[in-house]
Each structure stands twice: as structure tokens, then as C-alpha cells.
Amino acid sequence: MTIASLRESEAGGLVGAQKLTDGIHLVVDALKLNEIDAIYGVVGIPITDLARLAQASGIRFIGFRHESAAGHAAAAAGFLTKKPGICLTVSAPGFLNGLVALANATVNCFPMVQISGSSERHLVDLQRGDYEEMDQLAAARQFAKAAYRVQRAEDIGRGVARAIRTAVSGRPGGVYLDIPAAVLGEVIDADLGAASLWRVVDPAPRQVPEPAALDRAIELLATAQRPLVVLGKGAAYAQADDQIRQFVELTGVPYLPMSMAKGLLPDDHAQSVASARSLALRRADVVMLVGARLNWLLGHGDAPQWNSDAKFIQVDIASTELDSNQPIAAPLVGDVGSVMQALIDRTGPGQIAVPAQWRDELSARSAENVGKMAKRLTAAETAHPMKFLGALQAIRDVLRENPRTYVVNEGANALDLARNTIGMQVPRHRLDSGTWGVMGIGMGYAIAAAVETGDPVVAIEGDSAFGFSGMEIETICRYGLPVVTVVLNNSGVYRGDDASTSGDPAPTALRARHDLMIAAFGGRGYRATTPVEVAAALREALAAGKPALIDCVIDPADGTESGNISHLNPKGITVQR
Ligand code: ADP
Numbered sequence: 001m002t003i004a005s006l007r008e009s010e011a012g013g014l015v016g017a018q019k020l021t022d023g024i025h026l027v028v029d030a031l032k033l034n035e036i037d038a039i040y041g042v043v044g045i046p047i048t049d050l051a052r053l054a055q056a057s058g059i060r061f062i063g064f065r066h067e068s069a070a071g072h073a074a075a076a077a078g079f080l081t082k083k084p085g086i087c088l089t090v091s092a093p094g095f096l097n098g099l100v101a102l103a104n105a106t107v108n109c110f111p112m113v114q115i116s117g118s119s120e121r122h123l124v125d126l127q128r129g130d131y132e133e134m135d136q137l138a139a140a141r142q143f144a145k146a147a148y149r150v151q152r153a154e155d156i157g158r159g160v161a162r163a164i165r166t167a168v169s170g171r172p173g174g175v176y177l178d179i180p181a182a183v184l185g186e187v188i189d190a191d192l193g194a195a196s197l198w199r200v201v202d203p204a205p206r207q208v209p210e211p212a213a214l215d216r217a218i219e220l221l222a223t224a225q226r227p228l229v230v231l232g233k234g235a236a237y238a239q240a241d242d243q244i245r246q247f248v249e250l251t252g253v254p255y256l257p258m259s260m261a262k263g264l265l266p267d268d269h270a271q272s273v274a275s276a277r278s279l280a281l282r283r284a285d286v287v288m289l290v291g292a293r294l295n296w297l298l299g300h301g302d303a304p305q306w307n308s309d310a311k312f313i314q315v316d317i318a319s320t321e322l323d324s325n326q327p328i329a330a331p332l333v334g335d336v337g338s339v340m341q342a343l344i345d346r347t348g349p350g351q352i353a354v355p356a357q358w359r360d361e362l363s364a365r366s367a368e369n370v371g372k373m374a375k376r377l378t379a380a381e382t383a384h385p386m387k388f389l390g391a392l393q394a395i396r397d398v399l400r401e402n403p404r405t406y407v408v409n410e411g412a413n414a415l416d417l418a419r420n421t422i423g424m425q426v427p428r429h430r431l432d433s434g435t436w437g438v439m440g441i442g443m444g445y446a447i448a449a450a451v452e453t454g455d456p457v458v459a460i461e462g463d464s465a466f467g468f469s470g471m472e473i474e475t476i477c478r479y480g481l482p483v484v485t486v487v488l489n490n491s492g493v494y495r496g497d498d499a500s501t502s503g504d505p506a507p508t509a510l511r512a513r514h515d516l517m518i519a520a521f522g523g524r525g526y527r528a529t530t531p532v533e534v535a536a537a538l539r540e541a542l543a544a545g546k547p548a549l550i551d552c553v554i555d556p557a558d559g560t561e562s563g564n565i566s567h568l569n570p571k572g573i574t575v576q577r
């Protein structure tokens, strides 16, 4: 189909006096009705015309090189906008490529919908060997919040509405919507088709706990000697920035931001105890979790990382999250915005006061840790070959001049060290590997941040991490997006100095000049060997506002195996190297 004929067909085809539409038009119309303005995907049978029609109808279609990157982009769009991001995939292999992102979105509680074309039901279900045959609905179920299939064109509006509602209501997550090729091509009466579509009303209704639940939490905080608030990415997602800040400042309780909650309050806020994290966890007696799970990232709330007598308050939209790891003394089931507002309204003046001793203990430890870090940073400033911390300080300084820049971050050392070095000043501007610690989110998240906001993005990538979605720099260049990718290239997964035990490279070894890669797509490549060069390149690239990649040559001997989580490696008999 040509674009001209697509535009013509927007009004629907006419057979005799009857106006007609088809499945593809109904999908696009249903998405538009629900204010979807971007689709991230990879085209092919049976969805190519769907992408064309979406574009011709004013929805932005961002065509990727691999579906998992497209899916990650949709997930990030969902996190940033509270509207489900849409990923469009072809049958079987394309669908499966997208599925990892759908699962990751569900684990991270990001709303997205993967719409996939699929092969003919009557062939698939009898396993007759159709083109790209697969029972996609059955496969998707276990990896998604929900999975639906549309069997008739007249159900497309219902399917889209159901997918959108499910993705954003309650705990957000990934929803799969299967549309077989025959349904996309099914022709029905245009008026009947139009009447079958609807717009989802109030997709994520507010939810406020009972007054008694609020009072229970306030009383617990009021009796605390060493209270602590932990802000998670659910709090960032909620877009309740004013209420969170007001509550934290009104009560004076010290807070700890999880990585994607950084910037909800500026990282240099006086009440942040990010620099005294382990002391805060070990000593806190009342802990209020706000949109943060007590999962592995918080040591499951277990001693000795936590005080074994600590009492927990948990603010979460998902009631089944409570008691998943530790007893929750004061559950507050609801959306972060409503709960925090209700807490502000019900807390009496001076009712919650933080003992000075606790504040002093935390600030003494913060000062001590900041001092230790300053020494490491100073040593890294002049080290040659360049260290992670040398490059990261340079990036930090340039980002301070550009606080509204989105930061995407993945890798092991590249993730841990960037998280600790680079402060965030504004909410939802840091997107990273998240709950699974997954590699491959980098370029997809960066593309979504640029597409959804139009703002500049800096993706700070380990060299291994970058490789998972590296081909998407072509996508970045093709769409001319303001994304600067900074690869911290220490020539390896974790480190680049592993000795090989055979004629092949070591399992962790890598070798690439990523700056040459982007040049092939018309972007600007830089190679930096000192922090001064990193800063100059990043400044120039951000000022240009065009696709760029800075390959930072890092000492292969810098970094640790698995970064901060090396203790999770199995401890059997040490492998000889
Ligand atoms: P982090 O990794 O930053 O600690 P998690 O992903 O573990 O954060 O936790 C996010 C939590 O936030 C999830 O349990 C999820 O149910 C919850 N959540 C998501 N959106 C909201 C919301 N609008 N209101 C309240 N809780 C939310």
C-alpha cells in the first residue's frame, strides 16, 4: 500500500454505498482515541501497513533494529509518561525478541503494551507449520501482567481498551495483545467499526487508605528514635513530587533514594542519607518504604544489613507486595500521591520529630564517607590510563551544567560508579538497569526519553552493556535524536585484563572502537583518553544537540568482577585463570 492510498483509505473504503474499514485501521483509530502518540517497533509481516498507517495518521512510528530495544523504549515511555508505551512486533521471532522487554517492564512495574501480529489460528493450533508459527498468547502469559488475543475485528477496540486499562491500573506492568494477521485484514462496516472503539476513562484511579491506616503509620513514625524513608521508582513513577517533598520536609525524616528515585528531591538535599546508606539501613528503627520493594536490592530487609527490630511502613499500590519479605507494621495501600497527601493532611504540627542524635549520627557518617570518596576521586583525576572515576567526574561536571539532561545508565562498574558519582537534580531523569539488573536497556531507554520529551539524553554505558543494543545508534542517527552515548570502554565485561586460558580471547574480553561505529551512521564519534577530553567532547556534543558517541578509553585493570554484587556469584571451587 502506498502512503497516498493509505491517506485516502483513512476515510475508509467504499463498496457500493457501504463504507468499510479493516483491522489495521481499527487498531490505529483505537490507539489514537486513547491518545497514543508514539509506537516503537520493527516492521514485517503482518504489521508493516499498520506502522505505515499509524505514521500517516499522525502517530510517531520509531522503527528499530531489534524488538527488544523497541520494547525497552516502550517501557521507558510508560515510566516517563504514565501512559502505556506501545511496542509493535511481528509474529514468532519478533514477538519473542520483544518479550524480554515486556517481562522486564512487568518486573519494573512500568506500563507498556506489546501488540504483536501473529500467524493464522487454524494453522497454528493444529501445528500445520505456518509461516512464523507460534502460540504467542500462551508464551506471553507467564511473562506479562496479562495477555489477551483479539479474534474478530469488532473486538479490536475492546482489546486495546482492556490492554491500556490493565497496563496502568493498580501495579503497572507489561500487557500482551495478540492480533492475528486475519483479524488485521478483516474488513467490516466502518460505522460498526467506529462504534466498537472507546476511550478508557480514568485508567489509574486514585486510591486512598482508611484514616485508621494513616494514623497507625503516623503514630509509628512519631514514636521512632531513628526513622528513615526509602523512596523507590514507584514513587518516581507516581509523579507526586510535591507531596513527597512536602512530607519529607515537614517531618524532617532522613531519606534514601533508590537509584531511579534519585532527583525526586535533589541529591544534595540536606535530608538525603545516600552517603550513609549502610548505617541508615542497619540502624533505622522505623522505615517507611514509598514505592520501593523490600527485594534483593534492599537485602530483603534482613539482618545484619537491617536492624532486626526495625518496623516497616509500606506505601504501595499493590497490596500483595506487603509482607513479601518482612512483617509490615503499617500498610498503606494506595497511590503514592494520594497517600502522601493524606499523611500531610493528618499529621499534626510537630507530631513527627526526628531526634537530633540520629541526624547527627547520619551526618557524621555521611561526612566521613564523602571524605573517603573525595580521596578516590582526586586520585582518579590524574590517573593514566583513565579510570572509571576519572571519566565519571568529568561527565558529572558537565551534567551539573545541564541538570535537565536525562541520564540512562547500564553496565556493572559503569552502573554502580555512575550512580554514586552523578547526582540528579530533577525527578525521573535517571533510567537504569532496574530490578533485574538487565543489560540492553540503554539505547531503547535513551531513544524513548528523547522522543517523549525532546530533551537531551546522555547514556552512560559499560562497553559490554552498550553492545546489547549498540546497533540502535543507527536508529538514533536516522531520527536525529539528541542522544550522546558515553561508552566507558575498559575492553571487557566487568574488566578487560582477564588472561585467556586458550588461543581464544578470555570469556570476559571485548575489543571495539565504538566511536568509529557511529561514524558509519553519520553521527559524531569522539575518542577520549583523559577526563579533560571526556569533558570537552561531552560539552561539545551536548551543545550540538545531535547524535554522538564518546568512546572513553578506560584502564582494562579498573573495575571489579560483577561490580557491587560480586557476592552473588556462586562460591564453588575457584576457576584457574
Ligand atoms: P526500587 O527498585 O526503586 O526500590 P521497586 O521497583 O522495587 O522500586 O518498587 C516499586 C514499587 O512501587 C512496586 O511495588 C509498585 O507496586 C509500586 N508502585 C508503582 N506505582 C505506584 C503508585 N503510583 N503508587 C504506589 N505504589 C506504586
Ligand code: TZD
Residues within 6 Å of the ligand: 410, 411, 412, 413, 414, 415, 437, 438, 439, 440, 461, 462, 463, 464, 465, 466, 488, 490, 492, 493, 494, 495, 559, 563
Ligand atoms: N545479559 C543480560 C541481558 N543481562 C545481564 N545482566 C547480563 C547478561 C550479565 N551482565 C551483568 O550483570 S553486567 C554485564 C553483563 C554481561 C556487563 C558488564 O560489563 P560492562 O560494564 O562492560 O557493561 P563494566 O563497567 O565494565 O563493569
